[in-house]
Amino acid sequence: MPELPEVETVKRGLAPAMEGASIARLELRRPDLRFPLPENLAEVAAGRRILSLGRRAKYLLIDLEDDLTIIAHLGMSGSFRVESGGPAAAPGDFHHPRSKDEKHDHVVFHLTAESGPLRVIYNDPRRFGFMHLWKRSELDTYPAFVGLGPEPTGNALDADYLARRLAGKSQPLKGALLDQTVIAGLGNIYVCEALWRAHLSPRRKAGTLVTPTGRPKKELLLLTEAIRAVIADAILAGGSSLRDHIQTDGSLGYFQHSFSVYDQEGEACRTPGCGGTVARIVQVGRSSFYCAACQK
Structure with a gap:
């Protein structure tokens, strides 16, 4: 399962593509991952601008307009990729095969950005990941965040x-x-x-x-x-x-x-x-x- 540095890497990789972009459409290709996807997720996200990407522990936070946050967990095999028209760039030497099978593309963010339209695709063969929708102002009440200690990257840890x-x-x-x-x-x-x-x-x-x-x-x-x-x-x-x-x-x-x-x-x-x-x-x-x- 990805640990904190892996999730931080994903956040930093997605931020240039997603921050400031608007969600033209959120495509949910199945009703559930590890848990059922929020019933109104696609409707609520559509048309909203992505304000910023964050991270809490091993969770990715996609902050939207109107005090909303999509909380995403990668599980064992979840990954994101960014496509902007042509094939997704995949540089680097691969030690472990990445899933390229579109049947495992479960959630697709269709975005409108200054650079043009693009897609951010969540792929998860094992479907141990999940996504929830929460009020950003109430993130401390999200069950997985209640009682969490300080981040190992922050000044609170001494x-x-x-x-x-x-x-x-x-x-x-x-x-x-x-x-x-x-x-x-x-x-x-x-x-x-x-x-x-x-x-x-x-x-x-x-x-x-x-x-x-x-x-x-x-x-x-x-x-x-x-x-x-x-x-x-x-x-x-x-x-x-x-x-x-x-x-x-x-x-x-x-x-x-x-x-x-x-x-x-x-x-x-x-x-x-x-x-x-x-x-x-x-x-x-x-x-x-x-x-x-x-x-x-």
């Missing part, structure tokens, strides 16, 4: 905040960081990578990174910086392109080639001078990859 959330917790650090009420959108891949960068074991009790007076220890300062850095690096690289994720121009992200520990079971640890080997364990139903020699 060591003092994490110290307050982790203080007294005996829960393993990996599970605490996957809690979306602690940090929104931080998924399994990037938790593994951040813990490796900070030299912290996923097994370590979360509360041990906080002093008895509630202040962040040095290790928590390093972890906070590692989380922010690994997300920034992944966004810069265009996402990890695991499984079916693709960028909106058809190219794939290449952050997967920069993985230092994720999916590296049995490989030598890349920490200089470590000499350890990457191991895999299962925590909260997810694979954790780490080096026991240097992650304490």
Whole structure:
């Protein structure tokens, strides 16, 4: 499933085509994806201008006029592509085949932009993605957003905040960081990578990174910086392109080639001078990859 950097990549790829354009017609080629599409989605969206594109955690936000937002989730295999008359551009080397079968084109935004008419097409072979319609002024009440923690890319995430959330917790650090009420959108891949960068074991009790007076220890300062850095690096690289994720121009992200520990079971640890080997364990139903020699 696409993680936060992949969704951010999609948002940035779609923004030049969609922001400021008007929806001439929203074509729904089936009544449902993972969940039923809103019954009035096509009628409500038609004729409205797209004000901006945003993201909350792993959700894409398409903000329309009149206080409306289309909330989209890519699921396992969802992707967008932009067409402006000719064939969709698809540059890049493909590590995982992208779906080109039009029978999986389920939602089509027919747009009118300054550059002329274009189409933004949502393709989803497995149909695990979904779209909902919500009032923009009430996004905090959307069920998936209620109680979400701060974004790992924003200024609200700092060591003092994490110290307050982790203080007294005996829960393993990996599970605490996957809690979306602690940090929104931080998924399994990037938790593994951040813990490796900070030299912290996923097994370590979360509360041990906080002093008895509630202040962040040095290790928590390093972890906070590692989380922010690994997300920034992944966004810069265009996402990890695991499984079916693709960028909106058809190219794939290449952050997967920069993985230092994720999916590296049995490989030598890349920490200089470590000499350890990457191991895999299962925590909260997810694979954790780490080096026991240097992650304490």
